Amino acid sequence: MNRRLLRQALPFLSLAIVLAATFYVQPRTMSYFGLNLMLQYAVPIALATVAQMFVITVNDLDLSIGPFVGLVSCIGATLLFENPSLGILALLSLVVLYGAVGALIHSRNLPSIVVTLGLSFVWAGIAVMILPSPGGKSPEWLKALMTFQMPVIPFPIIAAVMIGLVVQLALMHSSYGVIARGAGGNPKALSRAGWSMMNTKIAMYMLAGVFGVLSGLALLGLTTSGDAHVADRYTLYSIAGVILGGGEFIGGRVSPLGAVVGALTLALAGSFLIFLKISPDWQIGAQGAILIIVLALRALVTYGEQKR
Amino acid sequence: MWPTSSILLTTPRRWSRASENLTPDTIRLDGVEKSFGAVQALAGVDLVVAAGECLGLVGHNGAGKSTLMHVLSGNLSPSAGTIAVGGQTYERGWNAAVTQSQGVRCVFQELSLCPNLTVAENARIVHAALKGVGWKDRAARLIRDKLDEIFPGHGIDAADEIANLAIGKRQMAEIARAFTVTEGALRLVILDEPTSSLDAVTARQLLAYIRKETARGTSIILISHLLGEILSASDRIVVMKDGRKVADRLAAEFTRNSLVAAMGSEAREHRRGAVRKAAGDVLVSVQPEPDGGAPLEARRGEVIGLTGLAGHGQTRMLLRIFEGRGAEVKAASAFIAGDRQSDGVFNLWSIGRNITVRSLRALRGGGLIDLAAEARLSEVWKEKMAIRTTDTANNILTLSGGNQQKALFARALASDAAIILMDDPMRGVDIGTKQEVYAMIRAEAEKGRTFIWYTTEIEELTHCDRAYVFRNGPIVATLSALELTEEKVLEASFAEHAA
Numbered sequence: 118m119n120r121r122l123l124r125q126a127l128p129f130l131s132l133a134i135v136l137a138a139t140f141y142v143q144p145r146t147m148s149y150f151g152l153n154l155m156l157q158y159a160v161p162i163a164l165a166t167v168a169q170m171f172v173i174t175v176n177d178l179d180l181s182i183g184p185f186v187g188l189v190s191c192i193g194a195t196l197l198f199e200n201p202s203l204g205i206l207a208l209l210s211l212v213v214l215y216g217a218v219g220a221l222i223h224s225r226n227l228p229s230i231v232v233t234l235g236l237s238f239v240w241a242g243i244a245v246m247i248l249p250s251p252g253g254k255s256p257e258w259l260k261a262l263m264t265f266q267m268p269v270i271p272f273p274i275i276a277a278v279m280i281g282l283v284v285q286l287a288l289m290h291s292s293y294g295v296i297a298r299g300a301g302g303n304p305k306a307l308s309r310a311g312w313s314m315m316n317t318k319i320a321m322y323m324l325a326g327v328f329g330v331l332s333g334l335a336l337l338g339l340t341t342s343g344d345a346h347v348a349d350r351y352t353l354y355s356i357a358g359v360i361l362g363g364g365e366f367i368g369g370r371v372s373p374l375g376a377v378v379g380a381l382t383l384a385l386a387g388s389f390l391i392f393l394k395i396s397p398d399w400q401i402g403a404q405g406a407i408l409i410i411v412l413a414l415r416a417l418v419t420y421g422e423q424k425r
Numbered sequence: 426m427w428p429t430s431s432i433l434l435t436t437p438r439r440w441s442r443a444s445e446n447l448t449p450d451t452i453r454l455d456g457v458e459k460s461f462g463a464v465q466a467l468a469g470v471d472l473v474v475a476a477g478e479c480l481g482l483v484g485h486n487g488a489g490k491s492t493l494m495h496v497l498s499g500n501l502s503p504s505a506g507t508i509a510v511g512g513q514t515y516e517r518g519w520n521a522a523v524t525q526s527q528g529v530r531c532v533f534q535e536l537s538l539c540p541n542l543t544v545a546e547n548a549r550i551v552h553a554a555l556k557g558v559g560w561k562d563r564a565a566r567l568i569r570d571k572l573d574e575i576f577p578g579h580g581i582d583a584a585d586e587i588a589n590l591a592i593g594k595r596q597m598a599e600i601a602r603a604f605t606v607t608e609g610a611l612r613l614v615i616l617d618e619p620t621s622s623l624d625a626v627t628a629r630q631l632l633a634y635i636r637k638e639t640a641r642g643t644s645i646i647l648i649s650h651l652l653g654e655i656l657s658a659s660d661r662i663v664v665m666k667d668g669r670k671v672a673d674r675l676a677a678e679f680t681r682n683s684l685v686a687a688m689g690s691e692a693r694e695h696r697r698g699a700v701r702k703a704a705g706d707v708l709v710s711v712q713p714e715p716d717g718g719a720p721l722e723a724r725r726g727e728v729i730g731l732t733g734l735a736g737h738g739q740t741r742m743l744l745r746i747f748e749g750r751g752a753e754v755k756a757a758s759a760f761i762a763g764d765r766q767s768d769g770v771f772n773l774w775s776i777g778r779n780i781t782v783r784s785l786r787a788l789r790g791g792g793l794i795d796l797a798a799e800a801r802l803s804e805v806w807k808e809k810m811a812i813r814t815t816d817t818a819n820n821i822l823t824l825s826g827g828n829q830q831k832a833l834f835a836r837a838l839a840s841d842a843a844i845i846l847m848d849d850p851m852r853g854v855d856i857g858t859k860q861e862v863y864a865m866i867r868a869e870a871e872k873g874r875t876f877i878w879y880t881t882e883i884e885e886l887t888h889c890d891r892a893y894v895f896r897n898g899p900i901v902a903t904l905s906a907l908e909l910t911e912e913k914v915l916e917a918s919f920a921e922h923a924a
Contacts, residue, residue: 292556295546302539309500309537310551311525369541 124418128362128375131411132382135389143392149271156273157263157339159384161186163277164332165351166358166380167284167373168325173359174288174301175321176367177222177229181237182329183352185211187345188244189333194253194343201256212326219322223315237352244345251344255337263338281377288373297321301369354383357408363415382411451475451644452497452529452613457506459492466492468668469506474613479635479645481659481676483652484688484855489668490648491534491825494615497646498531499524510612525551528612530603532619534826535766536595540588544568544581544598554607571601575634576627591736592764596622600631604638614638615646620654621852624735624881625918632658650855651882652681664688685856708844708875711745711752718899723844723875728866730889730909731879733918735849738898739879743846746877756875759783759842761833763849763879769833770821777803777817779832783840806835811861827858834862838869845869847878851885863888883911894918 139155140147146155165182172179189208197204218236222229265272288294299307300317308314336348360366361382362375386407390400452474459467467489474480484490495501497508499521508515510527524530530551538547545565549555555564565583572579576597587595596619603614616635620628635645635658649655655662655676662679664672664687672687679687705725712720721742723729731739746752747760762769771779780803781788788799803817810831814824821829830850837845851859866876866888878889886892886909894902894917902917 290561292549292560295542295549299539299542299546299550302541303537306537306539307550309498309521309531309533311499311520311522311553312550369539 120418124415125363125372127411127415127418128372128378128382131361132378132385135382135385135407139385139389139392142389146388153271153273155385155388156271156277156381159381160263160273160276161332161336161339161348162351162354162358162384163280163377163380164328164335165348165355166362166376167280168328168332169355170359170364170371170373170376171321171325171328172229173364173366174297174369174371175318176301176369178356178366179233179325180230180352181233181240182325182355183349184237184240184244185329186333186336186348186351188240189330190337190340190347191244191248191253191343191345193259193334193337194255195247198254198256208330212323212330215326215329216319216323219318220315223318241345248343248345251342251347253343255341259334259338260341263335277377277381281374284373288371298369298371301367354380358383361408361411453509455507455509457493457496457503457508459496459501460504466668467496467503470668470670472663472670474644474646476644477639477642478661479639479647479659481655481662482646482648482665483655483662483684484665488665488688490665491617492668493665494531494617494646494648497524497613497615498529525553526609528610529615530611530613531615532600532603532617534617534621536599538587538595538599541586543584543586545583547587547598548602548605551602552605552607567605567607568598568601571605572597575601575604576630592622593624593627593735597627611643613644613646615648617648618650619647620649620651622735626734628654652684656681656684688856705873708755709746709752709877711742713899714751716899718901719893719903721893721900723877725843725875726870726873727890728870728876728878728888730886730892731877731895732883732886732892732914733895733901735881737895739895740848741898742895743848743877743879746844747846754844756843757841758844758846759837759840761837761845761847761850763852765826765829765833770829772822774821775818776807776812776814776821776824776832779821780806780817780835780839783836783842787841802839806839810835810865827854830854831858831862834865838865843873844875844877847876849879849881851880851882883914886914
């Protein structure tokens with residue numbers, strides 16, 4: 118029982134440790150502005166992680182989320198800036214397209230990894246066609262929202278907590294969230310109870326699309342200009358964030374709060390490594406090492422739990 | 426016309442049982458057929474279940490019981506024929522959503538719970554009405570009340586995650602879930618081998634509840650290989666064979682022997698063979714753990730039974746022997762799983778691969794697997810175990826449950842293991858298959874193999890040379906073949922509870 122609690126607390130512990138280490142290495146980060154600066158890029162990563170989590174909930178994997186976020190940032194910096202209604206229409210159709218991909222994957226029983234890997238090039242291609250080189254402009258309201266100065270508590274922290282709580286409520290506590298997680302746990306049982314697996318998958322993919330769009334817009338608000346390749350790393354960040362947060366690849370076991378915390382941990386780990394003056398060439402490797410350590414810890418805890 | 430006559434046959438009975446209940450609360454199947462390619466699984470079945478009736482359904486593997494059940498529950502749509510329920514007749518468009526709304530529920534043998542959800546959340550899955558504010562509390566209350574009603578003293582919390590429950594408790598949760606009602610009437614509950622993972626006490630609680638539920642007007646279809654259960658719980662019994670109904674009579678008109686005769690396999694009396702030759706050297710010896718109990722010992726050529734209430738330490742003992750933890754084991758052992766789905770078959774592999782996986786080391790030639798030898802081995806054991814398939818290259822899931830279990834037996838017996846550990850392997854296996862496997866166990870024991878056999882069916886202990894009764898972990902009684910009676914086993918299993 119204690120071990121189960123320990124496993125659930127692990128994402129939060131990891132975050133606390135990385136945060137403490139950052140404060141130790143660079144005490145000046147322990148301030149309103151320090152935290153604001155360090156965590157602002159965690160918001161789009163957290164949104165992309167939540168998008169990934171919806172797909173993982175139904176036992177699929179989305180390898181296209183990074184380029185998708187990039188595409189959204191390009192649309193946001195061009196269409197949405199020049200012609201807001203057309204831009205919104207374009208973003209909405211992207212969400213519908215995501216749902217259609219879910220329908221295709223389910224109806225043809227295709228491996229999601231293959232389909233989304235292919236799609237990642239499609240998204241990147243469209244993005245490059247819209248914006249061949251970085252440029253465009255973020256709509257003012259987006260910029261204003263993302264650089265909003267909250268009193269006392271930095272905005273990124275509030276945003277991350279809000280995202281985590283809303284999704285936690287929807288997926289873990291609402292009656293429809295149960296259906297979504299059940300679809301990952303035992304699809305057969307779900308369809309035997311009269312639910313449509315097709316509709317469930319479409320809904321989850323569309324939610325992933327919605328959060329992908331939000332992530333792209335949040336990122337655009339921070340960078341203020343569009344770039345097709347700005348979020349290529351997000352694919353792996355988002356998967357790592359979900360797993361770091363206590364989720365599992367199959368079986369409908371996910372934790373929205375954990376996923377957001379996982380995303381924060383990854384973003385912080387990046388800053389931490391910069392403060393350690395580790396060259397950017399080694400940063401991905403070092404982040405991977407952090408990931409492996411946390412997952413190894415979790416495996417140890419789970420192993421002990423099964424042994425009893 | 427057949428349908429009309431079957432209505433006439435059953436209506437008077439309905440009046441006599443529940444005179445106030447004259448609504449057409451029956452399900453009626455007329456000429457239902459189902460084919461899978463060239464195989465006709467159901468060849469025109471007419472079936473009527475009256476309100477408040479418990480219908481027993483028996484038949485061999487491949488008789489069409491499972492197909493019929495999947496059709497009834499809306500998972501398969503019939504190739505021909507009609508299904509009438511709640512005053513509506515369905516020719517097509519009969520699916521899981523319709524069965525849910527018509528109050529037809531099914532407890533499948535391979536359980537349909539989501540392991541990642543809690544007991545209460547699993548109740549939500551079958552109840553569209555459990556939504557909105559406070560749904561979790563309502564779901565928890567619903568399932569808790571039903572569990573309390575069916576299985577008093579069940580020890581299941583509505584907030585328990587299914588994955589953390591033992592298989593017996595999962596089955597209890599699923600059974601209770603099938604009987605919960607929110608909106609709409611509950612008309613029919615189909616129970617497929619509901620007691621396969623339950624111990625004697627909970628099984629009895631369930632059978633008592635079936636009586637209670639049918640008295641309220643709910644119909645129940647009970648599928649079980651435990652004929653005693655069928656005979657005592659059912660009002661009427663339908664026997665199926667080769668996709669057809671071959672007998673349909675009141676339960677009182679059947680006896681165990683006539684039922685088995687109707688299914689088409691001869692009823693063999695369970696009798697022990699001649700007194701066996703003196704057993705060989707000790708292969709397994711397990712000293713009791715510090716918390717007490719008796720030691721366990723198994724000699725070469727012995728068949729050892731592990732019994733007692735389900736989940737009281739028998740599987741743990743098997744695993745201890747298999748892993749050699751705190752046990753002295755002098756020969757190689759093989760494990761035959763009872764929970765086929767979770768630790769038995771390799772779902773994606775062929776029948777042949779499933780059989781040979783335990784013997785790959787012996788099949789090596791120059792560092793690689795000798796494919797010809799592997800094919801030969803699986804072919805030999807397919808013949809020996811009479812696994813019903815045209816080709817061992819077929820996927821393991823093309824086999825019926827009983828035949829999958831035979832493949833698991835073949836896996837263990839084809840190996841070099843001298844000790845065969847069996848974890849209640851006959852769960853939900855038909856009588857014909859059981860008899861074949863019993864004979865095989867005898868023959869292999871004669872050849873010097875040792876069997877350690879956990880069984881939840883007391884009848885199966887008649888095949889054992891000695892049995893150990895478990896209670897709350899340790900062994901509380903050791904019974905030799907001569908003292909092995911049902912009374913003795915029950916006495917040892919329950920001694921403490923009576924005090």
